[in-house]
Amino acid sequence: MSSKLQLVCPSEHDIYFNLDGDGYAEPINGSVKLHYNEALVGTAPQLQLRLIRTVASENKQTAISARESQFLRKIKRPFLNTTKQEESYKIESCAIINETTRHISLFDQTRTSGCTNSINIPFSIAVPVNTPGTTTTSLGKITYSIIATMLTPGRDSFNTAQPIHLARKLIPDRHSIQHIRSYSKSPVINQITLSQDIPVDSNSWLSACANISLRQAMTMTQRDSEFKCATIRTIHWRVEEVTRLVTQDENNLQYTDNADFLKEESVREICSGKHKGYWSSHHNPLVKQRHQKSEEQDSTLDIPLEISIPKTAHLSSRVDETFYTSTPSRVLGLSGEDSPMDESNVIIVEHRLKLDFITGEDTFDTRSNNLVDRKPHRSTLSAIFPLLIENGVKCDFEAVAFSNPPRYEDISLSPPEYITLE
Incomplete structure (x- = not known):
């Protein structure tokens, strides 16, 4: 044998x-x-x-x-x-x-x-x-x-x-994370801050809030008796999984989206939907009756986003490019020997949220606050934010990291010889 x-x-x-x-x-x-x-x-x-x-x-x-x-x-x-x-x-x-x-x-x-x-x-x-x-x-x-x-x-x-x-x-060590985007060319929106709640135990539900800073909370028209307010009527959202097959230079350990390094890219829709409503600054008479905002927040509005990810989506795990550059490894040839290859291909995975805003403009009478004109809705901008979709666990990070005693690096194959003391 x-x-x-x-x-x-x-x-x-x-x-x-x-x-x-x-x-x-x-x-x-x-x-x-x-x-x-x-x-x-x-x-x-x-x-x-x-x-x-x-x-x-x-x-x-x-x-x-x-x-x-x-x-x-x-x-x-x-x-x-x-x-x-x-x-x-x-x-x-x-x-x-x-x-x-x-x-x-x-x-x-x-x-x-x-x-x-x-x-x-x-x-x-x-x-x-x-x-x-x-x-x-x-x-x-x-x-x-x-x-x-x-x-x-x-x-x-x-x-x-x-x-x-x-x-x-x-292991979440905070309740939420934020991403900020500024839009200098948008006539309506100046800045968007997306706050995402950290998922725990399950990645089937995403809870986020878009804090939108309007470029002008209220503007006067050519008539002194009228003013207009920008409004947001609909938000189309789309969760995407972006996968890239990228060539890694073993000498420089760098990645780039340049066509010479990006071999292939795939964008897969996980889920999509829309939120309808009427969002505007507190100067808008139609909004002021619902809730009051301070003067410091007169040009910002919060829009909650509740997104359900279907269980049939089969999400891939997030893979960041730094995982490869910071992990010590050697390229191995298919024959089992160390390979002198200068390049290898790696897979990078990220998830993102795409938001499309449908905006409008309402005009009011300054004395009666009555609506006197409403412009047709139009698409203003598309905003893209990274999403954190991970399997979370409810435990303390330090408790996990220091719960086990250190191990011996070498374990004997046989018990030691004992000496009998007379």
Whole structure:
């Protein structure tokens, strides 16, 4: 019986992070069971463990062919061979995230010819906190696996691998985040501040508020007896998932949206809708009766946005470009050897909210405050804001990061020898 390896490790692993960029991830702990024959007895083989990230893009032509084959199998199932599975992804890059190596001593004085022995070798691989999570996107996917390789003194090797799912989980350390956009060319809106509540436990519901600063709260017309107020009547919103396949320069570790580096981009609509209403400054007589604002806020108005994301949306995990530049890794060739490639392709994922404002203009009489004229509604501007859509957990970041005692870097394969004191 030949020697072989059996890898025992978890199929999922969590990475925790907060909004300040701090993160924590426990090491991946497991064991390798080595079944060895008598040829290895008395030797010191080398065990190498690697955490590997694979970025694969969707092979469009193969994917179409696979869908056509699936359709044909439905209508001609008895006449087609259904055992062959077509590969619909093309590997773009393969990188070593972390690795560990140790020498194993094998001794067995009671062995018999042809007998196979086995030992368990525990291991621990650290996971960088900025490692992108496992995700499948419209352009491709990011996957991880642990590969165990045993190198014998004769430089012969045998290995085994197991996939592992890395999940990033947000620990919120504040209630909301804000993004500000200014519009110098808009005749109605001067500035928009979008405040998004931090999601916890579920990403199926987004709660946000758009604070809109009007360029002019109220203006006089050519007639001294009339004044006009800008109004917002409808907001069309759209949640998008933007996926980019980008070429990374290994020498500079930089990314750009330049056509030379951006290989492909996909914009997928997650959900969309509209909010109808009547929003204006407190100078507007139609609004003043509903709520009163102070003079300091005479040109701003708050519009709440409640957005429900369907469960069938299948959102991809957010992948920032800094995850790749700050994570130590080496490009790995498809043959398993370190590759001298200068470039590799990576996947970047972000979510954003697009807002389209439909505005109008109402004219009032200065003495009676009656509405005397109303201009037709028109689209004024489109605003785009980044969205934070993450799986959150209700716990304290420091409690998670410091809840476990430190681990020994090396674990003995056998108990120590005890000395009897007389």
